[in-house]
Amino acid sequence: MEKEAIAKAWVWEKAKDIPSWLTPSKDVYYLSHKWKEEGKTSFMDFGTGLGRHAIYFASEGFEVKAFDLSPEAVETLKKRRGALPIEVKLSDMHHVDYPDECVDALLAYHVVSHTNRKGIDLVVGEIYRLLKPQGEFFLDLCAKDGWMFTSSGYPKLDEDTVISQEEGPEYGVPHLCVNLEDIKAIFKGFSLLSVEKIISYDEAGKEKYRHYWILGKKE
């Protein structure tokens, strides 16, 4: 197994104009409603990319903190945020440059799989540190029975991690893949409120990816 956490930012230059990275995902409409009902007011966009979710939560009235490892992502969000209450900085999810217990809710959308087995424990430790007591997170991890892990032939970094060879922004980026047992072990310090497995297909019916979506709480 790798002894160190592996980090590699997306190359956003290769994906910047894809509209889906500028438009909020459907999950966040539910999450902002739920978290507002619960009285949550502060939110972190963990690995913000071009900031689609930071902007959405800020426009819904949350105080937002965001970060990404990609300088291009951070600069783009700085330009896009206008007068919205969004703090954004360059940071690595393995050692996040924000204080302890600084947010009520945290979203890491297609982000935390971009590490290796050693790194995920650091990342989950950071999520625990950043959340206030009773704080919640929502995030996804790649599933071990998806094509990327089972049949892509991509090189492996450790027994659970492949390195994407797909041309585009993710070339060379690690993808940690998990199963249900791994999830229970990785998130043992949290209460798991829901774990769902989603398979996405393209318009031709070809499988795009399999992810676990996890909603958890710091008690």
Ligand SMILES: C[S@@+](CC[C@H](N)C(=O)[O-])C[C@H]1O[C@@H](n2cnc3c(N)ncnc32)[C@H](O)[C@@H]1O
């Ligand atoms: C698939 S994009 C998702 C961006 C955003 N969450 C969204 O849904 O639009 C993954 C993002 O994670 C960032 N990332 C990858 N590894 C990271 C790390 N170690 N620390 C911080 N950000 C990282 C990438 O630079 C990229 O912006």
